[in-house]
Amino acid sequence: MLLYIVRRTAQMLVVVLCVVTLVFLLLRLAAGDPARLMNAPDAPDDVVEATRVRLGLDEPIYVQYLYFLRDLFGGDLGQSFQGGYSVAQVVFAALPNTAMLAAVTVLVSTLVALALGIGAALTRGSWLDRAVQVYVAFAQSIPSFWLAVVLVLIFAVQLGWLPAVDFTGPTSFVLPVTTMAVALTPILIRTIRQSFIETLEQDYIRAARARGIAQRKVLLVHTLKVASLPLVTLIGLQSGMILAGSYVVENIFNWPGIGKLAVDALTSRNFPMVQGAVLVAAVAFVLVNFVVDLLYTTLDPRIRLRRAS
Numbered sequence: 001m002l003l004y005i006v007r008r009t010a011q012m013l014v015v016v017l018c019v020v021t022l023v024f025l026l027l028r029l030a031a032g033d034p035a036r037l038m039n040a041p042d043a044p045d046d047v048v049e050a051t052r053v054r055l056g057l058d059e060p061i062y063v064q065y066l067y068f069l070r071d072l073f074g075g076d077l078g079q080s081f082q083g084g085y086s087v088a089q090v091v092f093a094a095l096p097n098t099a100m101l102a103a104v105t106v107l108v109s110t111l112v113a114l115a116l117g118i119g120a121a122l123t124r125g126s127w128l129d130r131a132v133q134v135y136v137a138f139a140q141s142i143p144s145f146w147l148a149v150v151l152v153l154i155f156a157v158q159l160g161w162l163p164a165v166d167f168t169g170p171t172s173f174v175l176p177v178t179t180m181a182v183a184l185t186p187i188l189i190r191t192i193r194q195s196f197i198e199t200l201e202q203d204y205i206r207a208a209r210a211r212g213i214a215q216r217k218v219l220l221v222h223t224l225k226v227a228s229l230p231l232v233t234l235i236g237l238q239s240g241m242i243l244a245g246s247y248v249v250e251n252i253f254n255w256p257g258i259g260k261l262a263v264d265a266l267t268s269r270n271f272p273m274v275q276g277a278v279l280v281a282a283v284a285f286v287l288v289n290f291v292v293d294l295l296y297t298t299l300d301p302r303i304r305l306r307r308a309s
Contacts, residue, residue, distance in 0.1 A: 008293065012286040019282040020275060024068060027271050028061050034081050034269040055081060068275070077279065078272035080265075087276035091258065095280060098250070098257035102242050105177050106235060109184040113231070116185075117192025124197065132193070136186040148179045148252040165254035176249045184238060191230050199227040236292030243281050 035052035036043070052058050056067065071078055077087040120132040152175065156164035163172050247259035254260065258277050265273035 005294075008290055012290060015286055016279065016282045020072070020279050021065070023275060023278045024065060025061070027269075027274060028064070034271060072279075077276040080273050081270045082268060082273075087272045090273065091261065091276045091280050094256060094258050094261045094277075095284075097255060098243075098246055098259060099284075101173070101176060101180075101246060101250070101255060101257060102239075104173055105180040105184065105242060108177055109181045109188055110231070110235070112181065112185050113188030113192050114228075117189045118196055120189070120193045121196035121200065132189060136189050139182045140186045142182060144179055144183050145248050145252060147182060148175070148249060151175045151179060152252070172253075172255075176253045176255060179249050179252075180242065180246070184242065187238065188231060188234060191234050192227065195227040195230045232292055232295055236289045239285055239288040239292075243285060 035048050035055060035057060039048055039051060049058075056064060059067070068078075075088075077091065079085065080087055080090065116132045116135070120129040123129050152164045155162045155175065162174050163169075164175075243259075246255075246257060247263060249255065250257045250259035251263050258281055262274055262277035262281075264270075265277065
């Protein structure tokens, strides 16, 4: 098990380094000069060049990359091009807001998926099963940005029930979480439904019923644990989609998270801030998958034995 953890940790470091390197290169190759954007439109060329030298953008790309790696391994994410703020402080100040949004989204999506998926599996072929499948098809076809705008127009602008933008309290979670949950629940519902149906048809479930064990105990003790294993893995795999979705949702709802920070920094060509935001997002993604992998190993002894061998 220890060898597996060491191997997975090494893989995570390689993935994070590759992601950060790719973002570094793409930012340097993208159109737009940060030094010119930081100065007035009519600023003289010598002023722009002085800004470029101060930011270290006059160096070759490979030299900038080596400086970046040196600072990164030293625990320094750099200074923002705008205002000179510490990138680490700004990014880690925004991280809890994105983490809260993602956690509430996963919790709501999981509860909804379990309720609808199990209900559809237990009543296969009924009107409930068909209604759930219609919802899944409908939710999969809705773009998140379009749904977010529609929700704002209806519940914030027209009805005035919920805040449209910014984080003002618990009610601020409703619209962004709904937007992201609608995108996440279809695949979770399909997985739970199919897994529950397959588990209910296993011989040990039939044997438990034949021994007269109560239906509730069969479902909660024998079926739910096994049927939920694919859901655990799927949530880990979908964490990337949750992070990507948060970039869209945070900008529409002006949510003060990493997604909003990264897009604002990208618009102003604030390279260190973009790199810091992407680095934290990449680390969060691989850590979530690592934890889910360990959790899956704990829940399913067969996986643990296979890896131990």
